[in-house]
Amino acid sequence: MHTLCLAPMLDWTDTHFRYFIRLLAPHCFLYTEMVTTGALLRGDAHRFLSYHPQEHPLALQLGGSDPAALRDCAQMARDYGYDEINLNVGCPSDRVQRGRFGACLMKEPNLVADCVAAMKEQVGGAMFVSVKCRLGVDNQQDFSFLERFIEAIQQAGCDHVIIHAREAWLKGLNPKENRDIPPLNYPWVYQLKTLFPALKMIINGGIRTIEDAAIHLSHVDGVMIGRPAYENAFFFRACERAFFPSSDFYDENIMTERLAIISAYLPYVEAQRIEGVRLPRLLRPLLSLFNGVSGSKQWRRMLTAAIQQGDDKACFSLIQEHIKKFTISGEFL
């Protein structure tokens, strides 16, 4: 069920983006952006929790460290029909550290275990409870510490763990640097899987090719992919093809397949526009769809310009013109 996962990404993986990825990858497990317990308990919870029914299987990612608050949020997620609740123990931002959650929680395995236990107690077998973490913090390079951390959360009832296979360096690096600079160490994740064979493990970080994903899947239970979702969205389709070969609606022509995805997405865009959703939010998933195909830069430029004009008609006719041109001439641009 977690063979292929879309990573939680703030400001990206909102409901519209997830709907688009669902069209590309029907078997992908989708994760929301991180939502803090405070935002859910004191803010407009419906805005954060609502989603399209086609998004299933879907996980809500929470940021927090108060077991009671997490328990209440887990119940809200259950009421909304989510399939999984995931605790963020990987985000290194200063804001998150000040709130005492995210990656700094790796230093407090007992507290994380209490959080997991509180959520699991609330939702029982109705939903998965998972943790997304790093290999450690602040250049500790301490495998036995990591092992104890995983053991604590497993005993607390964690169903599976997602490991971003690098440390988070809490001082001196910003979140973006923390996604690139601490070196990736996949073998540690593989080793954890051999030590905890009953715990499902999903590996994350720097997975950019089908070949790499296939190697990971020979060691662990799933791969989670983040940035390619907005840098090269079609990678999700390639993963779907590779790992779920019996799925239907594959077209041998990768261009036709891309255009079919757009055609399937446009009615959703139109419906959301009627609801007042802003055009850039809805159309930005399309920007990287042709990466790697000749004409992709031109497509991105033209679509960006049309989006900036804020004119629905201009955007729709640009897109439809391209689909028509390809259908008639076999050429995209």
Ligand SMILES: Cc1cc2nc3c(=O)[nH]c(=O)nc-3n(C[C@H](O)[C@H](O)[C@H](O)COP(=O)(O)O)c2cc1C
């Ligand atoms: C723009 C952006 C926002 C992110 N927001 C979150 C988040 O809300 N929660 C989280 O656990 N990780 C977040 N991450 C980290 C990703 O989930 C993922 O762990 C990281 O990008 C490494 O995977 P990748 O190399 O496939 O991108 C974010 C990453 C990016 C690029």
